[in-house]
Amino acid sequence: MAVAEETSLDPADWGEFRTLCHEMLDAALGYLETARARPVWRPVPEEVKAALAEPLPHAPQGASKVCADFRRLVLPYATGNTHPRFFGWVHGSGTPGGMLAELLAGAMNANLGGRDHGPVYVERQVVEWCRQLFGFPAEAGGLLVSGTSMATLIGLTVARNVKAGHDVRRLGLGSAAGSLVAYASSQAHSATAKALEILGLGSEALRSVPVDGGYRMDLDALARSIAEDRSSGLRPFCVVATAGTVNTGAIDDLAGIAAICRSEDLWLHVDGAFGALAILSEAHRPRLAGIEWADSLAFDFHKWLHVPYDAGCILVRRGELQRQAFSSRHEYLAGAARGLAGGDPWFCEYGPELSRGFRALKVWFTLKEHGLTKLGRKVDDNCRQAVTLAGRVRDHPRLELLAPVSLNIVCFRFTWPGATPEQLDRINREIVAELQERGIAAPSTTRLGGALAIRVNITNHRSRQTDMDTLVEALLAIGEELLSAATPAAAPVRQASV
Amino acid sequence: MAVAEETSLDPADWGEFRTLCHEMLDAALGYLETARARPVWRPVPEEVKAALAEPLPHAPQGASKVCADFRRLVLPYATGNTHPRFFGWVHGSGTPGGMLAELLAGAMNANLGGRDHGPVYVERQVVEWCRQLFGFPAEAGGLLVSGTSMATLIGLTVARNVKAGHDVRRLGLGSAAGSLVAYASSQAHSATAKALEILGLGSEALRSVPVDGGYRMDLDALARSIAEDRSSGLRPFCVVATAGTVNTGAIDDLAGIAAICRSEDLWLHVDGAFGALAILSEAHRPRLAGIEWADSLAFDFHKWLHVPYDAGCILVRRGELQRQAFSSRHEYLAGAARGLAGGDPWFCEYGPELSRGFRALKVWFTLKEHGLTKLGRKVDDNCRQAVTLAGRVRDHPRLELLAPVSLNIVCFRFTWPGATPEQLDRINREIVAELQERGIAAPSTTRLGGALAIRVNITNHRSRQTDMDTLVEALLAIGEELLSAATPAAAPVRQASV
Numbered sequence: 001m002a003v004a005e006e007t008s009l010d011p012a013d014w015g016e017f018r019t020l021c022h023e024m025l026d027a028a029l030g031y032l033e034t035a036r037a038r039p040v041w042r043p044v045p046e047e048v049k050a051a052l053a054e055p056l057p058h059a060p061q062g063a064s065k066v067c068a069d070f071r072r073l074v075l076p077y078a079t080g081n082t083h084p085r086f087f088g089w090v091h092g093s094g095t096p097g098g099m100l101a102e103l104l105a106g107a108m109n110a111n112l113g114g115r116d117h118g119p120v121y122v123e124r125q126v127v128e129w130c131r132q133l134f135g136f137p138a139e140a141g142g143l144l145v146s147g148t149s150m151a152t153l154i155g156l157t158v159a160r161n162v163k164a165g166h167d168v169r170r171l172g173l174g175s176a177a178g179s180l181v182a183y184a185s186s187q188a189h190s191a192t193a194k195a196l197e198i199l200g201l202g203s204e205a206l207r208s209v210p211v212d213g214g215y216r217m218d219l220d221a222l223a224r225s226i227a228e229d230r231s232s233g234l235r236p237f238c239v240v241a242t243a244g245t246v247n248t249g250a251i252d253d254l255a256g257i258a259a260i261c262r263s264e265d266l267w268l269h270v271d272g273a274f275g276a277l278a279i280l281s282e283a284h285r286p287r288l289a290g291i292e293w294a295d296s297l298a299f300d301f302h303k304w305l306h307v308p309y310d311a312g313c314i315l316v317r318r319g320e321l322q323r324q325a326f327s328s329r330h331e332y333l334a335g336a337a338r339g340l341a342g343g344d345p346w347f348c349e350y351g352p353e354l355s356r357g358f359r360a361l362k363v364w365f366t367l368k369e370h371g372l373t374k375l376g377r378k379v380d381d382n383c384r385q386a387v388t389l390a391g392r393v394r395d396h397p398r399l400e401l402l403a404p405v406s407l408n409i410v411c412f413r414f415t416w417p418g419a420t421p422e423q424l425d426r427i428n429r430e431i432v433a434e435l436q437e438r439g440i441a442a443p444s445t446t447r448l449g450g451a452l453a454i455r456v457n458i459t460n461h462r463s464r465q466t467d468m469d470t471l472v473e474a475l476l477a478i479g480e481e482l483l484s485a486a487t488p489a490a491a492p493v494r495q496a497s498v
Numbered sequence: 499m500a501v502a503e504e505t506s507l508d509p510a511d512w513g514e515f516r517t518l519c520h521e522m523l524d525a526a527l528g529y530l531e532t533a534r535a536r537p538v539w540r541p542v543p544e545e546v547k548a549a550l551a552e553p554l555p556h557a558p559q560g561a562s563k564v565c566a567d568f569r570r571l572v573l574p575y576a577t578g579n580t581h582p583r584f585f586g587w588v589h590g591s592g593t594p595g596g597m598l599a600e601l602l603a604g605a606m607n608a609n610l611g612g613r614d615h616g617p618v619y620v621e622r623q624v625v626e627w628c629r630q631l632f633g634f635p636a637e638a639g640g641l642l643v644s645g646t647s648m649a650t651l652i653g654l655t656v657a658r659n660v661k662a663g664h665d666v667r668r669l670g671l672g673s674a675a676g677s678l679v680a681y682a683s684s685q686a687h688s689a690t691a692k693a694l695e696i697l698g699l700g701s702e703a704l705r706s707v708p709v710d711g712g713y714r715m716d717l718d719a720l721a722r723s724i725a726e727d728r729s730s731g732l733r734p735f736c737v738v739a740t741a742g743t744v745n746t747g748a749i750d751d752l753a754g755i756a757a758i759c760r761s762e763d764l765w766l767h768v769d770g771a772f773g774a775l776a777i778l779s780e781a782h783r784p785r786l787a788g789i790e791w792a793d794s795l796a797f798d799f800h801k802w803l804h805v806p807y808d809a810g811c812i813l814v815r816r817g818e819l820q821r822q823a824f825s826s827r828h829e830y831l832a833g834a835a836r837g838l839a840g841g842d843p844w845f846c847e848y849g850p851e852l853s854r855g856f857r858a859l860k861v862w863f864t865l866k867e868h869g870l871t872k873l874g875r876k877v878d879d880n881c882r883q884a885v886t887l888a889g890r891v892r893d894h895p896r897l898e899l900l901a902p903v904s905l906n907i908v909c910f911r912f913t914w915p916g917a918t919p920e921q922l923d924r925i926n927r928e929i930v931a932e933l934q935e936r937g938i939a940a941p942s943t944t945r946l947g948g949a950l951a952i953r954v955n956i957t958n959h960r961s962r963q964t965d966m967d968t969l970v971e972a973l974l975a976i977g978e979e980l981l982s983a984a985t986p987a988a989a990p991v992r993q994a995s996v
Binding site for chain 2: 014075
């Protein structure tokens, strides 16, 4: 009995475990150092899936066996976003420094829900830096979260509670459930609607405001929609502006929306998932003018700051409102003037989570290691790469640009004379799948004006201009290949296209 | 221009960075290996707080400087839960294997929101293992989350949407806002009320059901409360049962509550934050009978499985209901039959988060490395240590047990003849602060029947029986010390107490 009890989960042989860790560290570093040499993506083979589907592990397998399984079954089948030609969705690329920070956070095993310890001061400092970066007032509050979806849920919870006109926390929504309405552009991310669904307001409480030719919210339409709702007896409470739409990277007129919010007494939430970090770029910063007026701002560190997944942030202009929306510390969470239970206020008072890992460390590490200036230069680099790519698209007869390039996203398609919309959608979808399956590059797809677009999003510090060349050449070759295979009659000979 | 662009965020000198990483790995391993040798906690000095409050880092500091800052300003001031005498709240202790897994996850930098890649299959397997462990049906769904607070939010969102009787996602709560009511015992964790607040139902929609002498929900009172609410025209929709209350570790009669839920057509959500993992213990498993009938189950890996923070899980009996509550994939998230956009269903369809890190890896690693049998033995060890501690408390005239020991939590206080309630509260609060500040041990406090209790929670794989002895001896010595200092007249001489 006593012997079994003395056996912790620590290694029986520290020396052996240490050796294993150093080996795995070398493997991890080698993995990052050779990111460019691998295929950007490859499918998980069926036999690997079968091997992963093992029975409940009752017996210990030991760390060495688990590491071997990891190297064989998991590591080779990554999402691909460490690769310089990963252009899908909006994924950051990670950094070796971020990985090191994860190791160190794992050693400390801190719970940032509250209490008084070093990691708490690191997260406070990261929030404080963000506050300064976005020009929020000293009274602002903030919290690190998994990403913009969670940040938006928090921001809109505060907005709802502040604007409902009664104690929603205690009494529930009551009649506010059918009357509160919010506004976002038709290009807004689905995270906003999802948050409203969770909050009990329903997705129909979100007005979809039309956009202009640059995919920015039409402010006249916004004003009209607010007026119509008011005259119908509804209660507008919030506008969600987007700084960097997911489809095209468009930035809403934040200052203009802020002015409307001020005059209409509405909460301004800004979804700046990746675009907010364009504030680090000298060139693009002016386009975010007005972001400092947001009542809440949601953005990610794991996108354009390349902090390892996951890491996002919510800032709330008046931190006390955030605390009022979430603080509920019962007797077992009571604070104390002294000791480990000090450290008021606790982070669990600013969001839904009580258990919170030390994700602040990788953000702190990234900001300090690289500095804001260099991080901003990488933002500029990606925007410049997008412009270059868009130029190549415009110049090529087989390619058609489908949206203006606002920041770092290029939406286009492969095309040919006489193609039907169905043919175009099919071949462009296939081109993207082929690019991914051949391991050359990983763009994703979206729809713009009904048409399927190849969507190249560049939030990748490893990308070079030459990667854009590789992408375009491979894409054209695959397009011609598919075209001649599918419609030999309709297709011109391949050499006409290059 | 071209040169600047070629500069990624990867190290300029990989060899130098590699050396730094190996040094830091040794520091991290040394930190864990010597956990017992450190004080369990120490306050963050004011000069350290000041040093952390540095200006926005515009210039790069380099990884080496950041690591030095970490070692000087952060690492020495941990929460303390790696230490064998950390007994506060319900914190797991972490493991070296879990730390290694965090390193490897950091290298892969995967986003588990969706798509088709290896990490997705790891998370699916972890969820599948949990499904088997708790006897959920094959159709069950699940998701890894930050912890039980988030898991409860998800479980209750599904419950609300299923039971509201109309399309809450689209239409909002409507009249359900004032009529849906839920039930939990007076000992339930505040996470339940917080979830109801976020969901727009309000904390008053939660009925606080009295408990019996063992701090378990009184099922007659539950049945009466449901009947009263129905006769008042309200709509009971959910019972939250607790497997391991935060105050005393009490386990509600899950089978009894499941029977009531079945006959009343109510959703059964089980908060099993730490207690659910007692299913790994041969001795305690029978006490969780009925957990397999839960409609949703929330629990943590970072508590009694010692996975590094943060890592919890939500299981939903009918996975399709979970998907219906959260799935919303727009054009930029469209799935595909082929390529990286395959892998349906995506995890983002099962919860509020679209960005999701690879926390599954550390859970997978822990379960495989140690195996369920050994992990269950550590659960048993902690429960046995609690019984031993409670015995020492019962046997000592200066100590008073304040609640029965159900699992791994011992609530008691230091006392003396003629003490007033105020004196007892004050001295016990001070004893806990002194134990923490002297770095000897870190229990927390709570309140039971109005009295402040020293709360020793043992979810610590490094704790030994001797640590209980150290705790009791130090606690008694500090109590006598405070007693003779504060009330020299009232206090007997110190030797009378040992």
